[in-house]
Amino acid sequence: MNKINVIGLVALLATATVSANNVIVFPGTSDASVTEASITFPQEKxxxxxxxxxxxxxxxxxxxxxxxxxxxxxxxxxxxxxxxxxxxxxxxxxxxxxxxxxxxxxxxxxxxxxxxxxxxxxxxxxxxxxxxxxxxxx
Structure with missing residues (x-):
């Protein structure tokens, strides 16, 4: 197998183990700092x-x-x-x-x-x- 196929296989296995419901927390942030913000769409004028x-x-x-x-x-x-x-x-x-x-x-x-x-x-x-x-x- 060449390197591209190995990297693709590893990436496929890694994505299969990640759940879509997991919260992604970036470095420097905490789960408590995330607040729900309402999205306001501009009204057509x-x-x-x-x-x-x-x-x-x-x-x-x-x-x-x-x-x-x-x-x-x-x-x-x-x-x-x-x-x-x-x-x-x-x-x-x-x-x-x-x-x-x-x-x-x-x-x-x-x-x-x-x-x-x-x-x-x-x-x-x-x-x-x-x-x-x-x-x-x-």
């Missing part, structure tokens, strides 16, 4: 409708959106850069329910765009459009 226009002043976008009884601050609203062909677009996204009520109840919100503006090159900012404007057609 969708475009937030801007009702009645928007205003950008001193790096803060303010607008209104449909609220229908929810706390708008729970939507975790943020700005993202989106490309529509060759046109860069500013999209305001949040944890916005897909089936949000359109009864006409709106509430104000604001998004600080200073970090977005700081991280976006000037040649993109020169052509930037706001993508998700919705007019209140009541």
């Amino acid at each position: 969708t475009p937030v409708p801007l009702v009645g226009g928007y205003q950008i002043e001193q790096g803060v976008l303010t607008s209104r959106t449909y609220n229908c009884g929810i706390n708008i601050s729970d939507l975790e609203i943020e700005a993202k850069l989106h490309w529509n062909g060759a046109t860069p677009q500013l999209v305001i996204v949040g944890a916005y329910p897909a089936t949000m009520c359109r009864a006409g109840f709106t509430g104000p919100f604001s998004v600080d765009l200073t970090e977005f503006i700081h991280n976006t090159p000037t040649y993109i900012l020169d052509q930037l459009e706001v993508a998700n404007v919705v007019n209140l057609g009541l």
Whole structure:
């Protein structure tokens, strides 16, 4: 037998004796230091409708959106850069329910765009459009 076959046979025998239920403890850690941590998956964010226009002043976008009884601050609203062909677009996204009520109840919100503006090159900012404007057609 050559060396590769012997090493493979030893590895196969070693894995057969290890139980899948054994806890692996790395050097420098103890079993008591292991705690269960909950895993939080990021919630998918969708475009937030801007009702009645928007205003950008001193790096803060303010607008209104449909609220229908929810706390708008729970939507975790943020700005993202989106490309529509060759046109860069500013999209305001949040944890916005897909089936949000359109009864006409709106509430104000604001998004600080200073970090977005700081991280976006000037040649993109020169052509930037706001993508998700919705007019209140009541």
